[in-house]
Amino acid sequence: MADLNFLAPVPDAVVAYTEVLSPQTIGKKIKIHTKEHGIPDLEGVEIVLLGVLENRNDVNYIGEDFNLNEIRNAFYKLFPGSWSTKLADLGDIYKGETVEDTYYALKETVSELVKLKIIPVVLGGSQDLTYPMYRAFDKIIPMVNLVNVDRNFDLGDLTQPIKNDSFVGKIILEEPYNLFNYATIGYQTYFNSQEQIDLMETLYFEAYRLGQVSNDITLVEPVMRDANIVSVDLGSIKASEVSLNQKVSPNGLDGKEICAITRYAGISNKVSTLGIFEYKPSKDDEITCILISQMIWYFIEGVNNRVEDTDFKDEHIYQKFITLVDSQELNFYKSIKTGRWWIEIPFLNEINNKLKRHTLLPCMHQDYLDACNNKIPQRWFKAYQKNCV
Template structure:
């Protein structure tokens, strides 16, 4: 198997790991080391990969970084009662050029996803999400991306890719595989009106910080439809992170970002998960520990996955039909998990790749709203996109 791009976890981290309790997470992982090489991935469900690339950060001034502190924090945690086997495959070092790093990441993600292993990327700059997205080119006809971020990162797609403009490239570069893009936790004052209008025109979803903090469960249906989840640590408020990481007094707190990671884990569709924009500083322990806890909750979520989206079997769900002024809306509720979906009418005259996108995750509240003659926003956007 071609994992030539991966360099092993450093000996200093492994030495630290040897001192931990036998019950600690680090003692239960399959770790890529200099001595033993790449571990056997036979039963592995989740593979952690560090990507030491930050040259496309708009504020890049030549600094390099390592993920040793993150690994030490993560290894020192205790696992839940999991039956999920996790591997740490080490790091992808920066290539000769950023494109080389993208190629290495894309190739590695491709191999893992095809083996039904969920890659968890801990990275430098968030433009790495573009390489992750490109890994899906030959695997899926349409991809949904969720970006947990205070900014949309649409940027000017005519200029070279940066960590604040990679989404523009995702939308405009061929092949066009993006079906839906959703931003969770955005803060209006960090986004130009043009970008906000563009999100509206493209029928992409955007959830403001206040909305998410007010009711964290709004994130669950968004994650349930996601294939790629990308978290920018800049979405976390300054009081929760280390010195160099502090961007805004407002943002998600530690508990909320861990809940978001868990929702991403529970989703049956999420097949890659990334935490980006890590910037180590001398008082680094708190950010390293926050990333570790996010990883912990993601694994916890994956461990709690329940397959419930087989709507062929009538016993597996209840069906509800509501009439609003303009539409007949059909809802499904899983009898196994209590999760809700809404049907998007498939438009036969539109030649698109969306035949399997006819059910959209939603909440019980969406059903109650529809009963009160209010069309759910997610349904409206997906319907409009389907009609374009």
């Protein structure tokens, strides 16, 4: 557990707050890293909270500090669902001497936790912290899928140093090249240049507009089912749902939608890290903290309801459907257990393709219906094109 030594304990004031809570609340059931008792035993723990008090690479940074005490208080006083999932709060990673020091601490901590099959829920801080979360997977899996819930693509100027609006550019450009797919959920066109929108298309990345997501929240499910890392920018939430300093745009996801999105992330069997970023406390702070605590609650609810349904070696647990679209044979698989759908991506044997572990792509029933009507599913097309690159 040496790599967890970067962690500072949960503040005494927050620990003291748990003393007055009802015995049935999360605060009474969660294992807490305290000054008195140190890091708790993580045996059997499946999800941990991890604060990162770093915001120096925020493009609007003016030297302000923040803490996560109110978020913890709001989360601790919630009542758990009918969960078997064990939780722990590992405390905070403080700002390092440099931002790179903080990145290193976060990368090593997340890497250690993922190796232990523990899901860290990272609370921050500026969203560039997604970059060290991504780098934590360098020696764990060969290719990484990243989902960003955001109004922006965060591609930024690829030639400039990393900031919270350009961290994806660094992920794309820097070796080792481990990024397979990047998807943005809830983007708003007027916050993104046409050049960036075109670049997303050129790279065959996925982008779902706010209107699409609001009209049909189930679009999010197959995207999350294929994600390893999910990063949420609180700026994607509409101004009426959050506190004064948190207000970014009158348009955005509402509270119900963002909680549904984190629940989909939890249900995904592949999501092994969730980050919630761009928290900016203010005097009327309570509503944002309550919303974040509910987002975490729904993520845990999702994890607790995970069902393994990808054993496609057993013909008794799935149905296979074959369609023909423009002379291209498409193979669909439907889990009998959950009703979830996948589409097969064929190998291109003549090239050194990246898809050795991505032969089945999560999709929706609608994709199958579209294929029956001679329409190629967009997710399949983009994954296929990436395989050809």
